[in-house]
Amino acid sequence: MEQNASRPVTLPRDNPTQSYWQDPPADIADLRTTPNLLESADVVIIGSGITGASIAWNLLQTPSGNDPPRRIVMLEARQACSGATGRNGGHTKAASYRTFLHHAKEHGTDEAVKIAKLELANIRALHAFAREHVIDCDSHPCQTVDVVYDAAQWAEDQRAVQAMRDAMPGDPASEYVLHSADEVRDQFYCGKGGDEGIAGGVSYEAGSMSSYRLVIGVLKLSLERGLNLQANTPVLNLEKTTNGWRLETERGAITAGKVILATNGYTAHLLEQFQGIIVPLRGHVTAQRPGQNMPAKGLPVTYSFIHGDSYDYMIPRPPGSRFEGDIVIGGGLHDLSDGAASEYGTTDDAGFNGVIAENLRECLPLYFGDNWGEDHPDGRIRRAWTGIMGYSPDGCPFVGAVPGAENLWIAASFQGHGMVLCWMCAKALTAMLDGRDNDEFKAWFPDAFRVKEDRLKQAFRGALHMQGTES
Template identity: 65%
Template structure:
């Protein structure tokens, strides 16, 4: 893993695999608010995914003006526009370790933030009329390994003992037979189902959500500069200069919303925020699966890893399609070569083959014959960012005044980014009263520190 983590992180590549969500890019995909790059700005945000969009919106709402956003490729062309469409926390999986390492209060705070993030994203889409197929729903974790099933049940009990009567600890436990009858898994396919857990979650088109937030920001005066990679970052006077392919721009503050690509801009993150390439497919459902049969979302847990799945809701484009990703453990050496790569232009054929066979494997006869047009509609990759301790980095880079980051979301950006952006906005604005309130809900372990930057990456901790 040391060798993979040491691979120099590159800028986003040209001609990435085409994300299902971007088969028809939005009209702002290539927007440049001004023909030339401004010489100066108050704030530069690098990255136009959900973190960059949320940061721009929050800062504009709290009075900051003259914000320039730089995006290396098209708007929202990174991880946000390439994920599996989940807003799903599965907080119970990490709760025991968080409690062991950081105490019960911190573990509870993390679980509450994740659920609050899910609810906030869907509420924002609803409040602002963002058409992104927002679908709050339950999810089910289907378990195919005896040891993992025992662990999952213990983890849920640990969480519920620590935070009884809390929304974040509400889980329903399902027997193997109930999983087969209620969630249609196993019949005629993989019979090794041990049980399942269901809980609050959701799904959405995160590309359209982030694009919707960016449009709100453009109306408020955001200067968006797409297809403008940031090449270098250096201190100048009382601020920062960002060198791009189209010239340089200076600002008092710079915010890195760059997730797995962060080390390509600020070398101190090399080996600390490690890219990991993920794979996702969009599949036409088997003929036995009607478009409204799978009302919630799914994850399928085996001994070594998991796959995750949503079905596109009624009224959406490609209604009924099943979006399923994961299968990292199906690659050579459990997917070791996917670590350290920032190349989303190609596919790992072993992983794609495993995903292609996933629906008959999980649903068996309940899936039915393939659609006449074939099973796979689209397959693509995206780059996630992982840290040594499994937590995001949020805050001001130690020793670098007014260089701020909200990055490294462990493949769970849709349940972390929104609230982390809210926290970072409070830190940047520096209101003492708001900072005191922030400490009541924002996990201290997410804050960037010199100690965390010195940790050694050993692989992803949450699986």
């Protein structure tokens, strides 16, 4: 794994797999707001996924007083929202209990509580924003269940849930329902004729949406407020200048007073100090037609299937959505003989790992057993695709100013957990950039997420705590 994690990070590939959500591409997928690249801007954002889009939205709100509007340019290497956000499963699910004990041990209980609260706030904020701005993204708040297959893991999960209840009594972020193995089988259609080795289950608040369509909606709102979007414009090099930064692209150069990297798993291509610190990991996702015995009205909850430190995550398409009843499932790492080491360091979202692809193709009849039935007459797999995530040595994102690089900022490395981290981290980065890093801000934003020199010196050891949620 160490050798793979140190592979030089490349630009995004030119011929990626097409995700379920990107068919057809949005009408702004190839947009260049101006035919030519501007010579200068106040702020350049690199990356047009959920992080970049939400940063742009926050920066473009009506300025206070007599401050003029910012000139903001967004550069995207491929089509708009073509990276991990447009390739995930659309899961807005925190599973904070899965990381709470780790965060409490490493950073203290107060910090672990902040992280759990931020994750739930992020989920609720996404769905609220979609409602408020009438973005057609199949926003579907719902319950979720984690089906646990390992007795030791189940005991640890129960301990973690109790620790959260003790640390934040009555807080919505600590509200979980524990289920016996029989309750999981009876209430959530699992086992019985398939993989019956269930130890228990945990259900709680979550949701699903098309994150691609959400972000396209946020980008359109930002364009109305003056964002200049330049798709298919990869940044080749960053160079510090007297007054800011010079960004070289295939279409020429642009200078900026401030640069924000919303580049997640691709960050080290532009910032060498993040090589081996933000490590790409290729994720696999499929969209599958449900078996003939599955509930006619679709499954009412989303799922994660927990195998020790690894998992598969599953999102049924909600009523009224395109391909209603389809099952979107990703993960598939738990049967790899190398513990997923072969997938670290790769930026190849144009291809697949054959073992993972086969795991995802075959797992649903095992999870649902007799409740699955015969495959759909049109076949089980509707679409399969891959995407590149970013992981850090300590399992936390990097948000804030890049050390030793004035006016260079970053929000990246979301551990495959972007749908419950990016929105609030973008809000935080905007506050930092605008000088609002005050006591009120510190009360809700985890210090563990800040970019610090000591975090950049840690050794990468893989995903420390796969959270059973990979969005």
